[in-house]
Structures are given as structure tokens and as C-alpha cells.
Amino acid sequence: MTEKKSITYADAGVDIDAGNKAVELMKDSVRATYRPEVIGDLGGFGGLFALQTTYKEPVLVSGTDGVGTKLKIAFMMDRHDTIGQDAVAMCVNDVLVQGAEPLFFLDYIATAKVESQKIADIVAGVARACKESGCALIGGETAEMAGFYAKDEYDIAGFTVGVVEKSKMITGSKVKAGDVLLGLPSTGVHSNGYSLVRKICFDAMGFTVDKYIPEFGKTLGEELLTPTRLYPKTCLPLIRNFDIHGMVHITGGGFYDNIPRVLPADCDAEVHADAWEVPAVFRKLQEWGNVPWKEMYRTFNMGVGMVLVFGADEADAVRAHLKANNEKFYELGSIIPGRKQTVMKGGVFGD
Secondary structure, three states, X not given: OOOOOOOOOOOOOOOHHHHHHHHHHHHHHHHOOOOOOEEOOOOOOOOEEOOOOOOOOEEEEEEEEEOHHHHHHHHHHOOOOOHHHHHHHHHHHHHHOOOOEXXXXXXXXXXXXXOHHHHHHHHHXXXXXXXXXXXXXXXXXXXXXXXXXXXXXXXXXXXXXXXXXXXXXOOOOOOOXXXXXXXXXXXXXXXXXXXXXXXXXXXXXXXXXXXXXXXXXXXXXXXXXXXXOOOHHHHHHHHHHOOEEEEEEOOOOHHHHHHHHHOOOOEEEEEEHHHOOOOHHHHHHHHHHOXXXXXXXXXXXXXXXXXXXXOHHHHHHHHHHHHHOOOOOEEEEEEEEOOOOEEEEOHHHOO
């Protein structure tokens, strides 16, 4: 009788040793993010975090998100050390707009086959972004799913928890006509609209990621892989020192779908499109795809990644604070009576 061959987990495409090696490679990056509240070390079944007792009425704010089809650019470039920042930014920026300080973060990476160095590069990007945002990377999961993902591809998602004093929560309830809109610059396309970006650049134009674009001063792939800006360092001091009426993270839906989320039913946000210079990447995408301008402002951040709403009486102090800290900002417009809509004025929208 022929002896039946033994089949191992590795034969099925799952390499436990590679997973363990990836954990070893990422340990120093992860530990570098730890805050004093972190309990224990990497490798437990759950991350432990001792919440400070200095809050009178602490409210926990949670957020989760992924990077989306921007990952396709990372695959095409075979570069994986920046995409982790996108995962962190999409989460911490979202809890930030509700006034929350990001406390800790967890990542989830799923792939067809664990390549130890690639996973370590991804997590190193996550860790750098966590450290810059002031939150601890206290756990995560790397799932090796043989036969499920395409070769050399993966997905990444993030999960964060922040805390805000109940009295400092930003809900939009204070927004009123006469308030001032200020905008903070983005670093580029960030992590939204990449299905349209890829259709324009690779399908319609037939470009490759290594095509040099003079207007960008770099290759197309380098521009598109620019990581999402992290806003906590800039915005947390504003939250602590000023009465912010509303904050908006400009993600999918752009200006038209995101700003109304903080508007009362009887107000509009009037945004002056000529208040800032739209970065070259958006101007070229519009040109290459002949994309209607309204579609551009409904899909992309157009160079403004965060919108702040302040009372007119406090706006000068906020401007002074930003200038003193060398923070660039734009005078976007104001809140006016209306019907909970974004009204674009000036520039390509006319008067």
C-alpha cells in the first residue's frame, strides 16, 4: 500500500514561521509608539490601555477605515512603507473632528502570503504615523489567506479609539450663520477617489507609474502614493484652546457631502474656490479626464484636507495661533442662512 502523503499548513499556503518573523521585525517600531498608559507588550491576545482619570466626563470616540484602491498604486510601485500612514490618518483624522485625542490604534493586514519584510515595512509606516499622531499602536492582526487574495496583494484596515472631555465635544451644534470657515492644506489626493484616479491615469491616458510629470516634479506613482496628512498635532492645540464650532475631514464626498454633516438645517457653507490654489495633481486629473469641476469637488479634497468652523469673534485669535506656529491655512468662506448645503463660489464656479 502506498503511504499517504502528509499535508501541512505550509503546503496549504500558510507560513507560520514567516508570520512570526514579521512580528519580530516590527517589534521595535511598535514599541516606539507606546504611551505611558500602555500595559504589557506586543504579542498578547488584546491590547491593554489604562485610561487616564484626569477627565471629569470622558467620552470615548472610535473610528475605523481602510486605504481603498490607493493600495493598487503601492502594488504597482512595489513600495509599502507609506501606505500605513494612510490607514492611520483616515482613522485619527475622523475621531479628531469630534474633538478627540487619539489614544491607541490597531491594524489589520490580510494577504495571500506573508512576506516578512513587506509586512514589517507596512507596520513601520503605521508606527511612524501613530507616533506622529500621539497614539499608541497596541495591537493588530496579520491574516495569511492563501488562495483568497491575488499574488503579492494585500488589504489593510485600521481601528482607533480617542477620548474627549464631554464639554469639549465638537458636534456642529454651535455652528451658526456668520461663522468663519478656515481650511488646512492637504498633502495631495490623500486616500479617496482612487478608482477615478486610476481610470483617468491608467485606462484613459495609458500612463505607467514611472511616467515623469513635469507639473509634479516627480513620477506619477510618487505623487499618487503621497501619504495622507495627519492633523492631530495641528488641531489638538486648537481644540484645547478655542471654541471650535465644527470640524470637517474632507474625504470621500469632497466638499459637497462632508461639510453639510456639521451644518444645522437652516445654514449653508459658502466656500470660495479661489481662496486657495488647487494643487497640480487635481488640475491635471481634471484635464486628463475632462472631469466636470463639480465632480472634482465632490470626489477629491482639492488641496484642503480639514475645514474648521469658528465664531467670527474668535477667528482672529485662531489665525494668530496658526501663524505663530507656522501653520498654513486658507480663508475658505463663511456660514450663511440656507438649507444645509455647500455652496461653491468664485473660481471655476463664478460669482
